[in-house]
Amino acid sequence: MLTPKQYRLLMFIHKTTRETGCCPSFDEMKEALGLKSKSGIHALLDALVERGFIRKLPHKARALEVLKLPKLKPSSIVAEEKAKEKLVAANDVEIPLYGKIAAGTPIEAIANETDKISLPADMLGNGEYYALKIEGDSMIEAGILNGDTVIIKKADTAQNGDIVVALVDNSEATLKQIKKDGTDVLLIPKNEAYETRRFPATRVKVQGILSSLIRTYH
Amino acid sequence: MLTPKQYRLLMFIHKTTRETGCCPSFDEMKEALGLKSKSGIHALLDALVERGFIRKLPHKARALEVLKLPKLKPSSIVAEEKAKEKLVAANDVEIPLYGKIAAGTPIEAIANETDKISLPADMLGNGEYYALKIEGDSMIEAGILNGDTVIIKKADTAQNGDIVVALVDNSEATLKQIKKDGTDVLLIPKNEAYETRRFPATRVKVQGILSSLIRTYH
DNA sequence: ATACATATGTTCTAATTTAGTTCTTTGAGT
């Protein structure tokens, strides 16, 4: 009946309307679903109107009304809720999943606070941690594969030889082994197909040190 | 349905009407919402009339009537649900760590029931799991390194190409990729320095399938 | 009753902020 996104949006509207008395704006809905643009909300709302779940006054702000709720949840939502029930154990710690990071060519490293992964507390020490999803194969010879999740301990300095999240020129974040060479810094991939890159230390910021790695098969 | 301002005004009208018996003047509403001009009140009232929440007698003083209120969950329930969301703490999942397993030459695979590791429940599906510590480097090209911890799902059959815990001749357990070749079974290391070994299927028992991998640095 | 005072509601303009719509581009997954 409804797609998972439609269902999530409908429930969000229903929930906030009942809790706050007024209905959410496009931007609030955008945030709630983890989208970065509100044009998608528009499409989802149209779909919900078409299916008779909500009514809207066009061109009015915050003028939505939930007419009915679906009897059936999309199965993916059910699965998600079940997973969540199992989830967070007493000892577990949740850390934010900040996005993907290049092991090959640099890519995004953007926080989407909605995504979290939970870990047993004993995998972490003191300090702040976050997780990144590896994209690319530049660290393959260090046993870090495309799709792996790495747990990063926040830090702004590192030891020679550590594998770190390095931000170059405040724009590209990448996971590499770091070595200092005089006033320069070497970012060393672990894949013969990639070149070590050298930067003046001023252009490179350490954003964290590789603490652990999690891989899921299948 | 309503904007926050509209909602605040509606609730103010409702409250003062109930408490004082007569409804507030424009100036009183203006004060209540912290505005400096009452023209805004007029606009808000128009919006509330348009949405059917109030009725007004034009040009009459203090002549408003609240027709309906947005349905709200009792705040006690809202608070309760919020508390529940935070609580989500369920059970820690502990799985036994059975010992070390050869990735190189076969070694021990002895259960030491005292050792356990805890995992976030969402890393596991249904079924039974156990953990092994990798010793050796025969799977290094599959990103499985010496010292890694692998999570194994108990199973006695596997798909072609799965990485499995294989017990050979009831004596040596090893982690390898498995392939069937007629009545034989191939145990394939992922390291050029090691040879694929071939056994009659009767000599090899699958004891589990690789499900995930955890590595800790430092 | 007339005139005035007071309290209150209505309208208008205008500036600013917030919100909704639409269209084009991008990127991932067939």
Place this chain on the structure above:
DNA sequence: ACTCAAAGAACTAAATTAGAACATATGTAT
């Protein structure tokens, strides 16, 4: 190559706010 969801930007409309002028009741004093 095709499709679809999402991102992004540009645009339009609505909401909010203020200030002032104006209108309409109602009561009071003459």
